[in-house]
Amino acid sequence: MHTTRIMVGTLAALGALGSASAQQKSAADGIAEYRKMLEDGNPAELFEAKGEDLWKTPRGPKKVSLQSCDLGLGPGVVKGAWVQMPRWFADTGRVQDLESRLLTCMEKIQGFSATEIAATPFGKGEQVTLEALSAWISAESRGMKIAVPQAHAEERRFYALGQRAFFFRGGPMDFSCASCHGEDGKRIRLQDLPNLTKNPGDGVGFAAWPAYRVSSGEMWSMQRRLNDCFRQQRFPYPGYASDVTIALGVFMGVNARGAESIAPALKR
Numbered sequence: 001m002h003t004t005r006i007m008v009g010t011l012a013a014l015g016a017l018g019s020a021s022a023q024q025k026s027a028a029d030g031i032a033e034y035r036k037m038l039e040d041g042n043p044a045e046l047f048e049a050k051g052e053d054l055w056k057t058p059r060g061p062k063k064v065s066l067q068s069c070d071l072g073l074g075p076g077v078v079k080g081a082w083v084q085m086p087r088w089f090a091d092t093g094r095v096q097d098l099e100s101r102l103l104t105c106m107e108k109i110q111g112f113s114a115t116e117i118a119a120t121p122f123g124k125g126e127q128v129t130l131e132a133l134s135a136w137i138s139a140e141s142r143g144m145k146i147a148v149p150q151a152h153a154e155e156r157r158f159y160a161l162g163q164r165a166f167f168f169r170g171g172p173m174d175f176s177c178a179s180c181h182g183e184d185g186k187r188i189r190l191q192d193l194p195n196l197t198k199n200p201g202d203g204v205g206f207a208a209w210p211a212y213r214v215s216s217g218e219m220w221s222m223q224r225r226l227n228d229c230f231r232q233q234r235f236p237y238p239g240y241a242s243d244v245t246i247a248l249g250v251f252m253g254v255n256a257r258g259a260e261s262i263a264p265a266l267k268r
């Protein structure tokens with residue numbers, strides 16, 4: 001019942017956001033207002049609660065919970081893990097972001113097929129599980145400062161790779177990520193475009209995702225955010241949890257070091 005009330009509130013507030021007065025302001029102002037209206041009824045909390053439940057419930061072909069999953073700070077340690085990812089994992093010999101690491105755990109611990117989940121469209125099947133897990137795991141680091149590590153040589157290589165991907169121009173519009181996110185004070189329509197080549201500030205850019213999309217009622221992980229930006233860039237969609245998406249995460253995450261994480265944030 002409580003759930004229904006929150007959702008109805010969401011729709012009403014969304015209507016208010018789309019009003020004529022909202023058009024004078026940027027989407028950021030609108031979202032800030034909306035966030036205040038919601039106060040103790042943030043719909044992202046529903047996803048967080050579901051994510052916590054999914055973490056603790058025995059699931060998959062092996063019927064085991066994810067509680068022994070190592071997110072970088074030791075098996076089962078969730079608090080603080082999000083703000084230190086992507087990072088190097090010795091057991092897989094890869095730099096992994098949260099989503100690719102969760103795929104590893106779901107395969108090794110629970111017996112799911114990581115390849116199958118990676119090929120599943122957003123918002124379907126086990127992708128829904130990943131979105132809820134990302135919401136809860138990131139929420140467990142809310143208020144902490146981004147501290148994406150660069151101690152391992154592979155982490156530094158991924159930063160350089162991410163930097164190259166960020167500035168790589170191509171496609172029919174000759175866009176790179178930097179075309180839209182390389183300067184201060186840029187906007188598309190009413191949306192502020194953060195400068196992601198440096199630290200854009202507390203709770204902005206890397207420090208805001210995963211986020212609850214008010215417009216669609218969906219929880220988007222950073223993987224889905226990036227996927228949509230590849231579309232805006234007129235680039236082919238990247239593979240889910242592929243190295244280029246992780247490298248972009250390292251680049252943005254290291255640039256955002258010291259910024260306070262508000263993930264999962266509320267977004268338009």
Ligand code: HEC
Nearest residue numbers: 175176177180188191194204205206208229232233248268
């Ligand atoms: C054509 C312009 C365009 C290009 C190119 C583009 N983006 Fe975006 N990006 C946007 C817009 C618009 C938003 C805000 C979307 C929204 O609020 O719905 C956004 C949002 C983001 C955000 C979230 C910012 C925040 O504070 O919430 C990140 C992170 C991001 N983009 C990363 C990237 C990366 C990495 C690339 C290159 C692969 C890229 N973008 C390419 C237009 C672009």
